[in-house]
Amino acid sequence: MLSSRNRHRLFEAGFRAVSATGADRWLAPAARGLGVILTFHHVGPEAPAGYAPNRLLSITPDFLDATLRELHARGFEIVGLDAVPERLMAARDRPPFAVLTFDDGYRDNVVHAAPVLRRYSAPWTLFVTGDFADGHGRLWWIELERAIGRLDRVRVAIGDRSVDLPARSPQEKSLAFEAVYRDLRGGSEARLLDRIAALCAEAGFAAGAAATELCLSWDDLRALGTDPAVTFGAHTKSHPMLAKHDPALAAREIGAGRDRLAAELARPVRHLSYPVGDPTSAGAREFALARDFGFDTAVTTRPGHLFAGHAGHLHALPRVSVNGCHQSRAALAGLLSGVPFLAWNRGRRLNVA
Known part of the structure; x- marks a missing residue:
C-alpha cells in the first residue's frame, strides 16, 4: 500500500x-x-x-x-x-x-x-x-496529530490487534499517524474517539x-x-x-x-x-x-x-x-x-x- x-x-x-x-x-x-x-x-x-x-x-x-x-x-x-x-x-x-x-x-x-x-x-x-x-x-484528527507529535512511541489496541510503532522522527511520526488513522477510521467512531482520547492523556493534554x-x-x-x-x-x-x-x-x-x-x-x-x-x-x-x-x-x-x-x-x-x-x-x-x-x-x- x-x-x-x-x-x-x-x-x-x-x-x-x-x-x-x-x-x-x-x-x-x-x-x-x-x-x-x-x-x-x-x-x-x-x-x-x-x-x-x-x-x-x-x-x-x-x-x-x-x-x-x-x-x-x-x-x-x-x-x-x-x-x-x-x-x-x-x-x-x-x-x-x-x-x-x-x-x-x-x-x-x-x-x-x-x-x-x-x-x-x-x-x-x-x-x-x-x-x-x-x-x-472533538477535533479528533487534530488531537491525533498533536498526541503523536508529543509521543516517542505510539501504542494503540484496535480490536484483536495492536499498533506499536516508534515515533521519534518526523517520518516515524507520519507513518504512525497514518497507521493509527487508517485502522481507527475502519471501525466504530466510539472506539476511534476513545483510543484518541487515551493517546491525548498519555501525551499530557485533554481531548476536546x-x-x-x-x-x-x-x-x-x-x-x-x-x-x-x-x-x-x-x-x-x-x-x-x-x-x-x-x-x-x-x-x-x-x-x-x-x-x-x-x-x-x-x-x-x-x-x-x-x-x-x-x-x-x-x-x-x-x-x-x-x-x-x-x-x-x-x-x-x-x-x-x-x-x-x-x-x-x-x-x-x-x-x-x-x-x-x-x-x-x-x-x-x-x-x-x-x-x-x-x-x-x-x-x-x-x-x-
Whole structure:
C-alpha cells in the first residue's frame, strides 16, 4: 500500500502531466460540468512542519488568492450556494460557476481567508459544527496529530490487534499517524474517539480542548454574520461520521445542528455539509434525511463537478477539495478542468448512490 506522501507525489505528477499536455484545456469541454463546489478547511500563512499529517486541510492565503485568480482566468462566475439549484437547471450557454465552501468553522477563516475573499467580492459559505462553536467538540484528527507529535512511541489496541510503532522522527511520526488513522477510521467512531482520547492523556493534554483554540465561538459567528457575502450552513451538532450511527442519532445530529445554528444566528439555515462526507460517512440514508429536514442542498466530499443531472440530487452534491498538499497552478488547472474526475468517477457524471 502506498504511503500518503507517495500518493500525493503521484497526484502531483498527474497534475503536471495534465498541465504539460494541455489536457486541462482541450478536455475541459467534455470533463467540466456546469459548475464546481470547492472545499476548504484551514487558511493560514504558516509553512507546514516536517510532521504535518493534516497538511492537506490547510492552504495559505496566497494560494487562496491564486485559486480565485485562476477561477476568473478560466471564466468561472463565483456564486453563493443559494444559487446552485437554479444554476443546475439553467441553460448550458451560461458561464461555469464556482461555489466556495469552508468546513468546521475555523477562526483562521476570518483572520486569513475573509480578507482575500473580500478583495474579490466573493461570496462564501461557512459550515458550522455546533459543538465546535461551544468550544468542547472533538477535533479528533487534530488531537491525533498533536498526541503523536508529543509521543516517542505510539501504542494503540484496535480490536484483536495492536499498533506499536516508534515515533521519534518526523517520518516515524507520519507513518504512525497514518497507521493509527487508517485502522481507527475502519471501525466504530466510539472506539476511534476513545483510543484518541487515551493517546491525548498519555501525551499530557485533554481531548476536546482544541475547539476553543481553533474554532469560532457563537459571538464570533454573530459578528461574521454582518458580512453579506457569508452564508452559514449546518455541519451537524458534533461532527460524527453519520453513516456509522443508527438512524435516530443521525437525525438528531442533523436536526440539532441546524436548529442550534438558526437560533444562535437568528437566520434560516438552508444548507448542510456531511462531516467527513465520503461514502463511508454519508450515503443514501443521509441524503434522504437531509431532504426530509428541508435543506435546499447538502454537500459531500465525493469528488467531481456539477452537471445538470445533479438538479435531481441536490442532497448528494459533490465537491472538489483544494488540497494543501497540492498548492500549485498545475493542480488548480487540473481540478477546475474536471479532467481528473473522468478517471476517478470511471466516466460517471453522477455518484449519488
